[in-house]
Amino acid sequence: MITIAGGVYRERCMRPAWDDIYGSAGRAATAIARFGGLAELHACVDSDTQIVIEARAAAENFSFNPQVSQIGVNFEYIHGLATPDIRRGGDAESLLQVTAEKVLRFGMVDGTAVVNAEYAVFDPQNADSPESFNANGSTARHLALVLNRHEANLLLPGSNGMHPEQIATALATQENAEVVVIKMGPLGALVYDNGAISTVPAYRTERVWKIGSGDTFAAHFALAWLDDCRSAHDAASIASLATAFYCESQGFPDKALLAEFKPETLEPSERYRNGYAPKVYLAGPFFTLAELWMVGQARRDLIDMGLEVFSPYHDVGLGTAEDVVEKDLEGVHDCDVLFAIGDGLDSGT
Structure with a gap:
């Protein structure tokens, strides 16, 4: 008992x-x-x-x-x-x-x-x-x-x-x-x-x-x-x-x-075991309050999982295409994985 x-x-x-x-x-x-x-x-x-x-x-x-x-x-x-x-x-x-x-x-x-x-x-x-x-x-x-x-x-x-x-x-x-x-x-x-x-x-x-x-x-x-x-x-x-x-x-x-129940064991990479934090590019629309909330929630939860997050809204900000596109693309190239929020079918995402 x-x-x-x-x-x-x-x-x-x-x-x-x-x-x-x-x-x-x-x-x-x-x-x-x-x-x-x-x-x-x-x-x-x-x-x-x-x-x-x-x-x-x-x-x-x-x-x-x-x-x-x-x-x-x-x-x-x-x-x-x-x-x-x-x-x-x-x-x-x-x-x-x-x-x-x-x-x-x-x-x-x-x-x-x-x-x-x-x-x-x-x-x-x-x-x-x-x-x-x-x-x-x-x-x-x-x-x-x-x-x-x-x-x-x-x-x-x-x-x-x-x-x-x-x-x-x-x-x-x-x-x-x-x-x-x-x-x-x-x-x-x-x-x-x-x-x-x-x-x-x-x-x-x-x-x-x-x-x-x-x-x-x-x-x-x-x-x-x-x-x-x-x-x-x-x-x-x-x-x-x-x-x-x-x-x-x-x-x-x-x-x-x-x-x-026979699931596969997780096998983290050697660099992750040595302390490397994978970097995630967080793609998603951020034009309305609801969209901003969604991006904010995703960013917080990914960080809480031990990941490094590049968020265009938080790390580049708003601006003209000339101001932000090149910086956003650099963020994509620098990341290990891209996480896309598909809600709204935003063309930029």
């Missing part, structure tokens, strides 16, 4: 259309149950959310231990890669207190979960100021951290410029963790396990659904490491594959589905 502590929130996305109640902890409960694991979910929820999760728990065979609150939390996305607008019904902070043998704990936007466990997996889930596992009084004899590179840098002050292996080792010491898993996008995940360091690959998918992908990774890692007694490396390998399945299908695999 894995006890899950964290947030359950409503998630709404305009494009592609999505409107459901999951949040980190709710999604992890579904992911573990669909894969055949036993899960008990602890979360603070309002009365409407409680009804939904109780019905899902009955259908999917996980236990639900709600702490009823008057405050609900909504995550509003304009698109699947957008930074969400987080809307809370008030300022009250939720407090979960969980004592169990095996716990998967997530960071929360509406409070915190104090955990006392024999074994714990902790995903801070905070892009601004992730907290240490024990900062709120949580304890675990055996602790695994699962976090992305950005969160790892924030959790370890002064780590910018350090190699991931050094960050993982320092975090293990700082947080008294036996295992540290750092997710690194196309480079896969680095796994620190009691001094041994290994990597697992990321996978190529036909489609990408980012919302909840980190929750899925943490859930499958926890199930494999906590319940199935897999090594941290093997648990991260399973988690990476299950996350690729989720990103491609927006669904949760059972064991049979995951066994049949």
Whole structure:
């Protein structure tokens, strides 16, 4: 049995259309149950959310231990890669207190979960100021951290410029963790396990659904490491594959589905592994406010993926053909790849 502590929130996305109640902890409960694991979910929820999760728990065979609150939390996305607008019904902070043998704990936007466990997996889930596992009084004899590179840098002050292996080792010491898993996008995940360091690959998918992908990774890692007694490396390998399945299908695999899922591993080039950031030429119309917004969103998300972006609007500006065409063409020649926004069938694009 894995006890899950964290947030359950409503998630709404305009494009592609999505409107459901999951949040980190709710999604992890579904992911573990669909894969055949036993899960008990602890979360603070309002009365409407409680009804939904109780019905899902009955259908999917996980236990639900709600702490009823008057405050609900909504995550509003304009698109699947957008930074969400987080809307809370008030300022009250939720407090979960969980004592169990095996716990998967997530960071929360509406409070915190104090955990006392024999074994714990902790995903801070905070892009601004992730907290240490024990900062709120949580304890675990055996602790695994699962976090992305950005969160790892924030959790370890002064780590910018350090190699991931050094960050993982320092975090293990700082947080008294036996295992540290750092997710690194196309480079896969680095796994620190009691001094041994290994990597697992990321996978190529036909489609990408980012919302909840980190929750899925943490859930499958926890199930494999906590319940199935897999090594941290093997648990991260399973988690990476299950996350690729989720990103491609927006669904949760059972064991049979995951066994049949055979995506290609991503093989980043040597120059990318050595720190090279590919340069993207961002082509698209920017004559209306909507077009400017679209270009701005694409530019921001490409930069967030670690790419260098040349945007004619941002890097050259408006002007006559004599002023801008030659500079735009130089930008095309200097880039590794061209990303074109086809909306509006703009002739210049």
